[in-house]
Amino acid sequence: MRIAVIQLAYGDEESVEQRTERVAALVRTQAGHDLVVLPELWSAGGFDYPAWEQRAQAVDGPVAQAMATAARDAGVMLHAGSIVERPADGQRGPEGKDLWNTSLVFDRDGDLVAAYRKIHRFGFGAGEPKLMEAGDRLALVDVPDSAGGPAARAALSTCYDLRFPELYRAQVDAGATMFVIPAAWPMARVRHWTLLAHARAIEDQCVVVACNTAGTHAGHEMGGHSQVVLPTGDVLAVAGSGEQVLSVEVDMTVVDDYRESFPVLRDRRLPFQRA
Numbered sequence: 001m002r003i004a005v006i007q008l009a010y011g012d013e014e015s016v017e018q019r020t021e022r023v024a025a026l027v028r029t030q031a032g033h034d035l036v037v038l039p040e041l042w043s044a045g046g047f048d049y050p051a052w053e054q055r056a057q058a059v060d061g062p063v064a065q066a067m068a069t070a071a072r073d074a075g076v077m078l079h080a081g082s083i084v085e086r087p088a089d090g091q092r093g094p095e096g097k098d099l100w101n102t103s104l105v106f107d108r109d110g111d112l113v114a115a116y117r118k119i120h121r122f123g124f125g126a127g128e129p130k131l132m133e134a135g136d137r138l139a140l141v142d143v144p145d146s147a148g149g150p151a152a153r154a155a156l157s158t159c160y161d162l163r164f165p166e167l168y169r170a171q172v173d174a175g176a177t178m179f180v181i182p183a184a185w186p187m188a189r190v191r192h193w194t195l196l197a198h199a200r201a202i203e204d205q206c207v208v209v210a211c212n213t214a215g216t217h218a219g220h221e222m223g224g225h226s227q228v229v230l231p232t233g234d235v236l237a238v239a240g241s242g243e244q245v246l247s248v249e250v251d252m253t254v255v256d257d258y259r260e261s262f263p264v265l266r267d268r269r270l271p272f273q274r275a
């Protein structure tokens with residue numbers, strides 16, 4: 001299957017409306033891909049905490065509508081990155097807040113087929129844990145291969161989630177063969193981003209499609225280096241530090257083949273006795 005990873009760069013000057021139009025146009029140029037992936041919180045600004053309240057939208061709000069239309073126009077499945085979600089029905093979480101960091105996936109008809117609320121909140125006590133609720137539910141979606149190869153069973157996670165291997169093990173147990181991970185991961189820790197994505201691919205024998213942000217916004221330089229990593233640990237493609245689109249061909253037979261030839265997952269031994 002053909003996958004496009006759109007590593008967006010943005011600063012503070014562009015309005016949400018301008019950026020949404022620009023991103024929709026970029027998505028439309030990706031016709032011919034089976035899956036197109038955008039980064040975390042690209043419309044609200046990954047580190048622009050003070051703007052989140054005002055930029056929050058529902059899962060059928062203006063950003064989602066623009067992405068649904070772009071997916072349909074391009075005829076691609078679109079992982080539209082994440083939005084700051086404020087549910088239209090006034091829902092609040094257990095901490096009394098009404099915002100979530102929510103990823104949205106649209107199919108090639110523009111229908112919303114998956115939504116994932118980020119489980120692990122990032123921000124050193126500020127940002128997400130202060131302003132948002134945590135998700136508590138896995139989300140997986142099938143990505144068909146128009147060339148007739150096996151579909152991917154894509155599991156959704158977001159940025160800081162990458163540091164929590166137990167999430168990915170749970171996704172594997174739910175049938176995942178691919179991890180799709182949008183992010184706004186800063187340059188300061190880009191080495192962690194690269195290494196952890198490799199680790200998740202190798203330890204869980206999945207294809208990792210990791211789409212980061214580039215540019216500098218809200219005083220934070222983003223790390224870029226989006227990447228597509230195979231279960232073998234081989235890197236199919238890696239971006240630099242600026243705006244860039246990676247276009248890769250992934251044969252999903254690699255997952256079953258590699259799991260068969262090196263059956264690491266079958267050698268798991270749980271539960272352990274307590275010491």
Ligand SMILES: NC(=O)CCC(=O)C(=O)O
Nearest residue numbers: 122159160184185186189
């Ligand atoms: N937006 C994020 O989740 C950033 C995560 C990050 O910077 C880190 O884990 O390091």
